[in-house]
Each structure stands twice: as structure tokens, then as C-alpha cells.
Amino acid sequence: MAEMITPALSVENVGYAYGDRRALTDVSLNVAPGQFHALLGVNGAGKSTLFALVTRLLAPDTGRILVAGHDMAAGAATLGRIGVVFQSRALDPDLTVMDNLRYHASLHAIPRAKAQTRIAEVLGAVDLTERARSKVTTLSGGQLRRAEIARAMIHKPSLMLLDEPTVGLDVKARAEVLAQTRRVVAESGAAALWATHLLDEILPDDALTVLHQGRVLWQGRAGDLATPAEMNRAFLDLTGVTT
Numbered sequence: 001m002a003e004m005i006t007p008a009l010s011v012e013n014v015g016y017a018y019g020d021r022r023a024l025t026d027v028s029l030n031v032a033p034g035q036f037h038a039l040l041g042v043n044g045a046g047k048s049t050l051f052a053l054v055t056r057l058l059a060p061d062t063g064r065i066l067v068a069g070h071d072m073a074a075g076a077a078t079l080g081r082i083g084v085v086f087q088s089r090a091l092d093p094d095l096t097v098m099d100n101l102r103y104h105a106s107l108h109a110i111p112r113a114k115a116q117t118r119i120a121e122v123l124g125a126v127d128l129t130e131r132a133r134s135k136v137t138t139l140s141g142g143q144l145r146r147a148e149i150a151r152a153m154i155h156k157p158s159l160m161l162l163d164e165p166t167v168g169l170d171v172k173a174r175a176e177v178l179a180q181t182r183r184v185v186a187e188s189g190a191a192a193l194w195a196t197h198l199l200d201e202i203l204p205d206d207a208l209t210v211l212h213q214g215r216v217l218w219q220g221r222a223g224d225l226a227t228p229a230e231m232n233r234a235f236l237d238l239t240g241v242t243t
């Protein structure tokens, strides 16, 4: 019998409503360890709500969420396994990149000496070593997103949640942030759930979940849905809208 591998993230039949406004209905998805999983949906599909549930900002009305096999409803301890890049900024603009990372390392109770080594590692990984002593306000949009990704990885999470991290970037910076995230996450061995509404951010070998109006419409290897050139058409056929 094949060995069962515990998913990095398991969302099981999750439902959530804001009052009488239904945001998610019977959503299930698995992210395998080390997998890059794209969560594709237009505005209002429910991507941010799902992230809020996985990070315990909200609690599901129905279903359950497991991170590395641990039920998120059981306690906050499992949060330490997750690294999150939300749409809103988490770095203090008036501090240097280094001071921000020191602060976040201390939030994760990483001892000072270890934190220095770890900060050097994550800054190197996102190619920001040269900007360590720069104030966050002086970073370009792409550098800022990379610094956010370094912050989210400081405690070596096994699951990275990235909520449309390329929004607002120009085409070149967008491609750089995406390529670098793919590389850094792969090198660290973490799994990644990457929310996006941009079809060209998805590669054929990515795991893909298409979310629309709070429901999962399609799941599988992206290349099995469509070739990159045909993805627009396939998304339109599934959802009735274009991204």
C-alpha cells in the first residue's frame, strides 16, 4: 500500500459567511509538502477569506482546516508553521529592513544569535543583502515584496500563504518576485499557496485550484486544464468571466 503523506495544508469542506453574505461553500483543497499550489480566482472569489480562515483570523462555519495534520481549531500553536504574505504591508516603513526582520525574529522567539544568521540567510535568498540597512520606505515595489517574503520565512515555516503578492507591481518586478518566490520556497522545502487572479503566473506543472463565487470549480495539475495559451479560454468556460 502507498505510504500516506500528511499534506502541508488540508482544507476540508469549509464554509464561511459574513452575516448572510456567503463567502465560501464546501471548499476542499490539499497542498502537498513542497508543492507550489496556485489559488486562482477573480476579485471576490473568496481567496482572502480562505487565507483568513487558515490563519485563524476567522473560524470556519463548517468543515475543518489542518496544517501539517494539526487542526487549526485546536489552538494557535500551529500558526508557527505558517508564513504569511498578506495584501496589506507587515513591515514598518520607518525601520530598516534588518530591524524589521530582527523584530519579527523576536516575535517568533528566535534567539538573538540565531536570528542574525537566519536574517542573513533569508535576505540572501531574496537577493536583498545589499539593502539590509536601508529604510523600508526607500525600497522599490519589488524589493518591498521580497522583503515581505523574507519576513514571512524567518521562522522556517512549512507552509507559505501568499495573497496576491504581485499586485501593484510592474511586469518586470512581478516576474522577478514570482520567479524568486518559486525558487526560495522550493529551496526551503516549504509548500506554497499562491493566490492570484493572473493566469500568466501559473505554470503547467503547478497544482491549481480555481475558486469562483466561493466554490471550487476545478482542481488538478494546471497543464491538465489547459496549455498556457488556452488558459484564458478555459477560465472563461469554467467561470463565465475573464480575469
Ligand SMILES: Nc1ncnc2c1ncn2[C@@H]1O[C@H](COP(=O)(O)OP(=O)(O)OP(=O)(O)O)[C@@H](O)[C@H]1O
Pocket: 018, 021, 022, 023, 041, 042, 043, 044, 045, 046, 047, 048, 049, 050
Ligand atoms: N468583511 C466582510 N464583510 C462582508 N463581506 C465580505 C467581507 N470580506 C469579504 N466579503 C465578501 O466575501 C466574498 C469573498 O471575498 P474575498 O475578499 O475573500 O475574495 P478575494 O477572492 O480575496 O477577492 P479580492 O481579490 O478582492 O480580495 C465577496 O463577496 C466579498 O464581498
